[in-house]
Amino acid sequence: MNVKCVLAFIFLLVLSTAGGKAALRDQKNITVESGQSVMLPCRAPNNNSSSIIVVEWSRADLGDEYVLSYRDEQFDPDNQHPSFKNRVDLQDRQMNDGDVSLILNNVTTANSGTYECRVFMGETRSWISSSIYLSVSDPPDQKNITAASGQNVNLTCRAPNNNIRDVEWSRADLETKHVLMYRDEQFVPEEQHPSFKNRVDLQDRQMKDGDVSLILNNVTTADSGTYECRVFMKEPNRRKRANVDPDLISIIYLTVLPPAPPGGTTEDGEKKDGVARGHYGELVDFGLLLVVILVVFLVVISKKHKKDPALPPPPDEEAKKEVV
Structure with a gap:
């Protein structure tokens, strides 16, 4: 094997190794409340959707199963984690402009974690990836x-x-x-x-x-x-x-x-420094009623006596004898 063939082989080996590695992007952070739907953004580097061969959305704690997997122009439900079935989809199934963002519906606190988006590009034979930290909180x-x-x-x-x-x-x-x-x-x-x-x-x-x-x-x-x-x-x-x-x-x-007025109030709304209510208050009211009735009675009797004429004095004994 000549030197040129060896160098060409090494160059291709390095290129393929470099191409097989995913280009990492900055991690994003998203916060959402339980019960809401959320979009996890991810975009391939070029606008040719036909060059997208594989799309993988994963989370480290799910093991070998995926949040969503797209291969050979179709979704792969067999390798999807059960907790995400019928709850996730791509924002644009046509993946126009390289958009492979994930829609996650009806999130719960169990969905909190770091999500990784990996895309394999057919043209460059390379992977690109990005990660998103999703925080799901219960409604306040x-x-x-x-x-x-x-x-x-x-x-x-x-x-x-x-x-x-x-x-x-x-x-x-x-x-x-x-x-x-x-x-x-x-x-x-x-x-x-x-x-x-x-x-x-x-x-x-x-x-x-x-x-x-x-x-x-x-x-x-x-x-x-x-x-x-x-x-x-x-x-x-x-x-x-x-x-x-x-x-x-x-x-x-x-x-x-605001503060209560001076003296405060009782539960019945009566002032604390007023006359105490209850049985004692009822007795006082009854006594006052009797006094009023007595006064009215005396006034009526007094007026009646004033209207009656005075009786003549009885005749003395001498007057009686003269009459005889």
């Missing part, structure tokens, strides 16, 4: 809480687990400031609105079982409003902070009632 709880001025209030919020990186408690009318912010294992007072300084705390600073509930002390009517609890979860195998939105875990509408 919405609660309504009513409290009296001066009370301490517990605004509940619980993350899926205690693998928590950041916590944000906010209220829309505070604009850029927060009710409370916890980042990198410490509170951030610079990001806190002045009206909440020294009045709020986490119910459990260790955040066991994902508990990030907020304690709000000595509430006033100015504290009424809608509070939102957001949490950043730590992602495995990622050292840098991802530029993604936090998960909205809980929404709470707090109503704070």
Whole structure:
């Protein structure tokens, strides 16, 4: 074998080896709520869909089975993981402009994970790939809480687990400031609105079982409003902070009632410093009624006596004798 043949063989071997490797792209991050449908984007490098031989959507924890597999111009249901059957499809089955994006319907928290899109191009005999981290959270709880001025209030919020990186408690009318912010294992007072300084705390600073509930002390009517609890979860195998939105875990509408008037009120709405009700009050009312009746009776009797004429005095004995 001459030198030229050897060099040509080596060149082809290197080319085929390089072509067999997938070109990696930057990982994307997508967050969605349970029950929604989501699109995981992926696009081949050229516009010729006929050059796409294989499309594979996979997730590492699924083993040898796929989220979706397309080979020889048709889908391959035999190698599809059961949990994705009848729930996934390509956004464009014609794959125009190289679009091989995946549609995943009715997502659940079990669908969270890193998805890899791999495409084998017939023209270049090479693979291209991209990865997407999908985070699926349950819809946020919405609660309504009513409290009296001066009370301490517990605004509940619980993350899926205690693998928590950041916590944000906010209220829309505070604009850029927060009710409370916890980042990198410490509170951030610079990001806190002045009206909440020294009045709020986490119910459990260790955040066991994902508990990030907020304690709000000595509430006033100015504290009424809608509070939102957001949490950043730590992602495995990622050292840098991802530029993604936090998960909205809980929404709470707090109503704070104004202070009671001086003296307060009883459960029946009577003032505490007024006449006590109950049996004693009924006896007092009955006594007053008797007095009124007696007074009316005396007045009537008095008027009757005034109308009757006075009787003549009886005749004395001498008058009787003269008559005889």
